[in-house]
Amino acid sequence: MKTIEIEEDLYLYIAGQTKHIGESASDILRRLLEVDASIQESAEPEPVDLNSQAVDDVPPEQPTQESSVYENLEDVVTTPQDPDFLSYFNFELIGNAGSSTKRFLSLLASLYTVNNAMFAKACVIKGSKREYFSQDKDSLLASGKTSKPQAIPDTPYWVITNTNTARKRHILQHVASEMGLQESQIERLCEAI
Amino acid sequence: MKTIEIEEDLYLYIAGQTKHIGESASDILRRLLEVDASIQESAEPEPVDLNSQAVDDVPPEQPTQESSVYENLEDVVTTPQDPDFLSYFNFELIGNAGSSTKRFLSLLASLYTVNNAMFAKACVIKGSKREYFSQDKDSLLASGKTSKPQAIPDTPYWVITNTNTARKRHILQHVASEMGLQESQIERLCEAI
DNA sequence: GAGCGGATCGAGGGGATGCTTC
DNA sequence: ACGAAGCATCCCCTCGATCCGC
Structure with a gap:
C-alpha cells in the first residue's frame, strides 16, 4: 500500500464515484482509470516519484483491509450495511x-x-x-x-x-x-x- | 489535502502517467480523470469526452490499408483494431x-x-x-x-x-x-x- | 413568489405493432 | 400472391404543474 495526497475536491469526487459499499480507493480508481490488477507490471515510464507531495510511507495506523474511502470522511455516521x-x-x-x-x-x-x-x-x-x-x-x-x-x-x-x-x-x-x-x-x- | 491509500501497482501506474516534472498526484489524476479544479459535487464522468486521455494511448499503427487513410487525421483517437x-x-x-x-x-x-x-x-x-x-x-x-x-x-x-x-x-x-x-x-x- | 399540500389531468416521449411498399 | 423490409400510427407510460381543497 502506498499513500498519496490529493486535494479535497478531487477526494470528494473520487469518493462520489463509489459504486459499492466498502469499495476501496484502489477499486474506484481502477474502475475509473480502467486499470485492472493484472496489467500492473505493464512497462510504464519509470516510477517518477509522485513528487514531494506524495507520502511514501504508510503510517500503520490505517486499517488496510477495509480502507473504504469513506472512513476518512469525518462526516460518516454509518453505512447501509449497518444492521442498525x-x-x-x-x-x-x-x-x-x-x-x-x-x-x-x-x-x-x-x-x-x-x-x-x-x-x-x-x-x-x-x-x-x-x-x-x-x-x-x-x-x-x-x-x-x-x-x-x-x-x-x-x-x-x-x-x-x-x-x-x-x-x-x-x-x-x-x-x-x-x-x-x-x-x-x-x-x-x-x-x- | 486528503490522504488516500492505494495499492502499489496502481501507485506505479499513476506515477507512470506523469507528464511534467513536479506534477502532483492531484494534477495527474485530474488529467486522467478529466476533472478540473472547478468540479461541482454532482459532476459525473462524461462518457464520450475521451479525447484527451485516449490520444496518449493510440497504439502503434496497424499495417492495414484503412488505417493509412486515417492516420494523418488529427482527430483519430483509436481504431477498432485496438484490442482495448x-x-x-x-x-x-x-x-x-x-x-x-x-x-x-x-x-x-x-x-x-x-x-x-x-x-x-x-x-x-x-x-x-x-x-x-x-x-x-x-x-x-x-x-x-x-x-x-x-x-x-x-x-x-x-x-x-x-x-x-x-x-x-x-x-x-x-x-x-x-x-x-x-x-x-x-x-x-x-x-x- | 409566498398559503400549502398534492391529486388530477394534460403534454410528450418511447417504441411495438400493423400497414405499406417493393 | 407472398414475403421481407421499412415506415409511422397510435397506445402507453412517465412526468409536469395546474388547480382545487383545506
Missing part, C-alpha cells in the same frame, strides 16, 4: 409530521445525516425537465415552473416538492437505492412517507 | 440511461468520439425513404413524416429515432460494421441498446 441502519431513523418523529411533504423532507434529512457523502452521490436525479435536488434553490426554480423547492432540514440541499405522493416515493426510493439500502429497508422508508 | 477498443465505452453509464432510445444515442456518441472520421464515413445509411443520419435536423425531418430526429449528444449529428428497437440495432450494427469493428464487439454494442 434503520435505528438512525426516528420514525416516530417522522410519522408525526403533518403531511407527506414534511415526512418526505425528514426522511431525506435522515438519509443525509446517516451518510452525507453517499447522499451527495445518490441525489443526482432529475425528471424529464426538472432538477430534483440541488444545493441551490434557484437552480431548482429555474428548471421547472412551479416545482416548489424546499430546503431539506439541517442539510445544504433543496428538493422539489410539487409532486404527487407516488413521485415522492419514487424519488426517495431512488436515493435510498443509490445509497445501497436493502430492498426491505427502502420499502420501510417509502411506506413512511 | 471497447474500453472506451462507458457501458455502465450507457446502461443507466432510461430508454433504448437514450442508449442508442449514447452508443452512437461513443462511436463518434472514438473516431469521428470513421464515424462520418460509416453513418451514410438510409432506409427506403428516410434519411437516418444527418448534421441537419431539418433534412431528416424532410425525408420522413414522423421520424423524430434527435441530436446525438456532443456530436454534430442527428439520427432518426422513431423506429422499433430492432431497427435501432440494425442501424448501430451497420455503423459499427462500417467502422470495422469485430463481430463480437458489434454484438456487444447491439446488446447494450
Whole structure:
C-alpha cells in the first residue's frame, strides 16, 4: 500500500464515484482509470516519484483491509450495511409530521445525516425537465415552473416538492437505492412517507 | 489535502502517467480523470469526452490499408483494431440511461468520439425513404413524416429515432460494421441498446 | 413568489405493432 | 400472391404543474 495526497475536491469526487459499499480507493480508481490488477507490471515510464507531495510511507495506523474511502470522511455516521441502519431513523418523529411533504423532507434529512457523502452521490436525479435536488434553490426554480423547492432540514440541499405522493416515493426510493439500502429497508422508508 | 491509500501497482501506474516534472498526484489524476479544479459535487464522468486521455494511448499503427487513410487525421483517437477498443465505452453509464432510445444515442456518441472520421464515413445509411443520419435536423425531418430526429449528444449529428428497437440495432450494427469493428464487439454494442 | 399540500389531468416521449411498399 | 423490409400510427407510460381543497 502506498499513500498519496490529493486535494479535497478531487477526494470528494473520487469518493462520489463509489459504486459499492466498502469499495476501496484502489477499486474506484481502477474502475475509473480502467486499470485492472493484472496489467500492473505493464512497462510504464519509470516510477517518477509522485513528487514531494506524495507520502511514501504508510503510517500503520490505517486499517488496510477495509480502507473504504469513506472512513476518512469525518462526516460518516454509518453505512447501509449497518444492521442498525434503520435505528438512525426516528420514525416516530417522522410519522408525526403533518403531511407527506414534511415526512418526505425528514426522511431525506435522515438519509443525509446517516451518510452525507453517499447522499451527495445518490441525489443526482432529475425528471424529464426538472432538477430534483440541488444545493441551490434557484437552480431548482429555474428548471421547472412551479416545482416548489424546499430546503431539506439541517442539510445544504433543496428538493422539489410539487409532486404527487407516488413521485415522492419514487424519488426517495431512488436515493435510498443509490445509497445501497436493502430492498426491505427502502420499502420501510417509502411506506413512511 | 486528503490522504488516500492505494495499492502499489496502481501507485506505479499513476506515477507512470506523469507528464511534467513536479506534477502532483492531484494534477495527474485530474488529467486522467478529466476533472478540473472547478468540479461541482454532482459532476459525473462524461462518457464520450475521451479525447484527451485516449490520444496518449493510440497504439502503434496497424499495417492495414484503412488505417493509412486515417492516420494523418488529427482527430483519430483509436481504431477498432485496438484490442482495448471497447474500453472506451462507458457501458455502465450507457446502461443507466432510461430508454433504448437514450442508449442508442449514447452508443452512437461513443462511436463518434472514438473516431469521428470513421464515424462520418460509416453513418451514410438510409432506409427506403428516410434519411437516418444527418448534421441537419431539418433534412431528416424532410425525408420522413414522423421520424423524430434527435441530436446525438456532443456530436454534430442527428439520427432518426422513431423506429422499433430492432431497427435501432440494425442501424448501430451497420455503423459499427462500417467502422470495422469485430463481430463480437458489434454484438456487444447491439446488446447494450 | 409566498398559503400549502398534492391529486388530477394534460403534454410528450418511447417504441411495438400493423400497414405499406417493393 | 407472398414475403421481407421499412415506415409511422397510435397506445402507453412517465412526468409536469395546474388547480382545487383545506
